[in-house]
Amino acid sequence: MTRTLVDENHNSSVSSISGTAPETGWLTWGPVPGLFAILAAAACQFGVVIATPTTAPTARADALPNGYNVTCTPNGNNAVCDISGCPRVKGDEAGDVVHTMFNDGDQQELSKACNNTATTTLSNVPSGGMTLSVQGCRKHFPGTDDCGAWSDYKYTPPAAPAAANNSAPAADQKPVLCTGGPDAGQTLPPGSSCPAAPVAAPAPPPTNAVTLNFQKDGFQINAIITNNSAVSGQCQYDAVNTNGIIPERTDSFPIGANATVTRTYPAPPPLAQFHATVTCTGDFNGTSDEFGNASADVIG
Numbered sequence: 001m002t003r004t005l006v007d008e009n010h011n012s013s014v015s016s017i018s019g020t021a022p023e024t025g026w027l028t029w030g031p032v033p034g035l036f037a038i039l040a041a042a043a044c045q046f047g048v049v050i051a052t053p054t055t056a057p058t059a060r061a062d063a064l065p066n067g068y069n070v071t072c073t074p075n076g077n078n079a080v081c082d083i084s085g086c087p088r089v090k091g092d093e094a095g096d097v098v099h100t101m102f103n104d105g106d107q108q109e110l111s112k113a114c115n116n117t118a119t120t121t122l123s124n125v126p127s128g129g130m131t132l133s134v135q136g137c138r139k140h141f142p143g144t145d146d147c148g149a150w151s152d153y154k155y156t157p158p159a160a161p162a163a164a165n166n167s168a169p170a171a172d173q174k175p176v177l178c179t180g181g182p183d184a185g186q187t188l189p190p191g192s193s194c195p196a197a198p199v200a201a202p203a204p205p206p207t208n209a210v211t212l213n214f215q216k217d218g219f220q221i222n223a224i225i226t227n228n229s230a231v232s233g234q235c236q237y238d239a240v241n242t243n244g245i246i247p248e249r250t251d252s253f254p255i256g257a258n259a260t261v262t263r264t265y266p267a268p269p270p271l272a273q274f275h276a277t278v279t280c281t282g283d284f285n286g287t288s289d290e291f292g293n294a295s296a297d298v299i300g
Helices: 034-045
Strands: 002-006 012-016 067-074 078-084 087-090 097-102 106-113 118-122 130-138 152-153 210-217 220-227 235-240 248-256 260-266 271-285 287-299
Touching: 002 210, 067 130, 067 152, 078 130, 078 152, 087 130, 097 118, 118 130, 210 271, 220 235, 220 271, 220 287, 235 260, 235 287, 248 260
Parallel strands: 210 287
Antiparallel strands: 002 012, 067 078, 078 118, 097 106, 097 130, 130 152, 210 220, 220 260, 235 248, 235 271, 271 287
16 A cells, blocks of 8 residues: 655655554544545645635744644634644654644644644633644545644633723712801812801890880870880889879780880879889790880879
8 A cells, every 4th residue: 555745845755554553643544546545645735735824813822842833812702723833743744734622622623734824713711721732643545644742732811901990989089078167169188077167156135125105195194115026025014203202103014026015004193203114024045034124204
């Protein structure tokens, strides 16, 4: 039995086939007509062997111990791996196919002539990477293939870019907008505290909020007491006879806030004179305070 050998320069020769197939990656082919063997050799000589061309790799090529170069370029979650080189797989024989395995999985065969690049894809590469095993072989028709050694290429995908930090800044990292106090409407640096509005001192109770006027009406006089404050209370009226002829007159009556009260008394007789005083007290913020004191003279 004879075989046709084609070297990397596409020079062919005929030799006898003897011995057994290598342990690794050999394929056995059944007998075929001699004409088919001659045509197969001619196809290899004129570059008819199909290989998958690829674009120029963008990643670093690693030279494997068996003579092949492997370049894997990330493509999303996958990696596109180019296999190049033309090592001898046995004696002076250059490989015309390559066998590949991913993580010791199923074996695949790719056409790979010396001047071509074979391409395979690693799918769904985990973050820890994958191992691509490569073996070159020279196919013979009929007969057994001659295969070289397996070599491993370890591919580790690039680290994922750090995710953008779109979270809202912590409360102590935000500028502080004051809504009250002396800095209301102002924005202070992060971590600042808005000063509190000063506590207003309690308003003092009203004073001198009552007036006293008299109006004669025949044998009577009308005492008109006006409260100009927002405090209601009780008023005490005292009229003292200044010349000692008529005894003192007193009266007590309520008065509302911002109200006027008219009290009617007997008019003093001729030549008599009274000095009248009215004093009003009421509750202001929980305490009893005098909010008015007025006086006037009445002459008969």
